[in-house]
Amino acid sequence: MLFRLDDVQRHFGGVHAVDGVSLEVEQGSIQGLIGPNGAGKTTLVNVTTGYTRMQHGRAFLESDELTGLPAHRIAALGVARTFQNIRLFKDLTAVENVLIGMHTRFRDDTPAQLATLPFFRRGEQQRIREARQLLESVGLPESDANRHAATLPYGAQRRLEIARALALRPRLLILDEPAAGMNPSEKQGIRELIERLNADGLTILLIDHDMRLVMGVCKRVAVLNFGKKIADGTPSEVSTDATVIKAYLGTGGEREVASAPGASGVDEETAVEEAAFARRPAREPEKAILDVRDLTVSYGAVVAVRGASFRVAAGEVLALIGANGAGKSTILNTLSGLVRPESGSAVFDGLDLTSAKASSIVRHGLVQVPEGREILARQTVLENLELATWARRDGAATRRDIESVLKRFGILGERRHLSAGSLSGGEQQMLAIARGLLAKPRLLLLDEPSLGLAPQMVDEVFRAIEEIHQDGTTILLVEQNALRALAIADRAYVIETGRILLSGSGDELLHNPAVRRAYLGG
């Protein structure tokens, strides 16, 4: 056994980010680590590599105990990592980045540097040669070696980060989402690189949201959810494991899961929302309030959305579902005018969303409730709502509107004078939605309303969404919790790596095995 975690715990306040996880990585294997957003994967990596102290448990690399060591010692012992959001030394060249990776393997060369003469600096020349070889071995072209890291294309930056980690000569390499934001051919390249490194004898712990990649290269896969390990086994065992499917596709739709292929043995605890069965036909609407065509959005070199087209008819609930990183939030941010698309069109009730200002989009009646809620934690509930209406000049009507949303979300009415930060996650989500309603939306965009919420709270939030819909507001819902979203949606689109994979009525998709594959690969 090369690497072992023993009952590791890490809490932040009351949040159990990692809650008693044990994990073993065999010498020479590729171990996968997956889990929905917020499952605690990155915290586990941070605890393992010494950035964050573990509050309980122990970690071993072969016979060396890592528990409690500072991060630089753990790295020197042979645990190298890459970062989810690339952390290169941007102002240094590719070669210099790799040279820094060799830091622990060489002695101080200050006397040689002071002596200046090339004779004394042969060691340095040797290191530079080795750095170039490493760059070549991860597939970085010779011409990139002396370019500054910040100027390299995205895929090359990912590879450079791997080369820098390899420069440590690690015993264990932890790759934190190495394929994030890559297009399929780049992903294939990364996959080949990972397999080649492993064939050379390197043990790898791979964390990624791309199930095709994880299931494809890993011998074993461990699954985290809410800080606990819920499964550990071969890719095929894990991808058909009922608890895993539930963790990924969400709670509240268990009956449907049971009928999904490969998902037998799920408890039928809760009845599915009645609404899930009150179906309307799933045709593309003739008259759309929102019409999106061939939308392509990039962040620099990363293409987040690739030619998405969809329409929303007035009065419907439309869901966009898909795994983390699929491009869902990007679509919403583009519709709100926060991100500008590269190409394609988006028209909301006659307004061209690709060029209109964000503020005029809101005035036109398209309102987004952002992911992560973004409420003002120190202000009271009432102040949060009042701030949302500061541009309005009709005092009496504004107060009436605030009262009416406080009445709709009774719990907010009771807590109007409490600071928003003291509310539970679900209540905060309701506050965010209430704030959105004050802008009098005709189309309400909801981004991950169930993110990080306990199942009961998810129920309440979705009930509130249903009510708003019944009052005549059109809703575009983005969710990772697919089954829950499909249960209230009239129609839905499944998105994978920036493309729309399938569409249909919520009911059809609930039973479509392709939905599970979009999340769990296979």
Added chain:
Amino acid sequence: MDFFFSLFSDPVGFWNSHTLLIAQIGINSMLATSMFLVLYSGQLSLAAPGFMAIGAYTSVLMDLHWHTPLPLNIAAGVVVAGVVGFLVGLPVLRLRGVFLAIATIGFIEALRLGVILNVPITGEGLGLKNPHADPLGGVPIVLLSLAVVVFIVWRLTKGRLGNAWSAIRQDELASLSQGINVARYKMIAFVLSALIAAYAGGLEAHLNFFVDPGDSQYGVTRAVQVLTFAVLGGSGFVLGPVVGALIITLLPYIFEAAGDYINILAGAFLILVIVFRPQGIVGRGGLALVRPAWWPRARVSAVSPG
């Protein structure tokens, strides 16, 4: 412009008539190099005038009371500053950015107001007489020292040590992941910069018959001046802060034609340099109206592809 004209038409005369100015440029350049070291390792420390004061007072007091030779006096000042630097660095280097700056200002003010102005041996607020000063003879030593200091620091930035500093400046977390002992390398840079500042302080005291404990000498004013050397000159390369020190020390001569308006013109000049060369005079890239990194810009928060 007479000033620069005489530099070329009569170098010997220029040297003779501006010896003190040249010495001041040398001292300031050393201080700027001390500042460069901490900035290069990502630490906004303003402690240099404090270590200067330690170097100056230790050296002059040893001369007054023990009559020891100058090299020994300066060396002792440097050692004391190194020890103090280490002790101050232990708690203070846990801080980053502007918090470190404020903590180091606390250090220099505590040293100046609390110790130098209060202890009888330092002459309290009146300063110290330094009868053995050698204003003219010290200049070659200053210039030679500057060359040596700049060379050493330049070489240090090129090796493993400098790579580690550079890495820490750009991303502490990533540096840790490469096995760099961040706390240790920050301390090395901090103490080295203290040594250089103390050395410059000792030399400067040797050029003056009087050690003045004023704010413009060892206080915040001096700290800000030294920071300005580095920012104006550019802190990416060793020579940047030296160029900054040169220009700022010469500002009164550069703008001497402006007469009473000299401060307005000098200020406008500094603003223009910062606006058009935010990376400093010595540095990568050409002239540009560059938006500094801290300038607020329309940005979408929490854009995650997903």
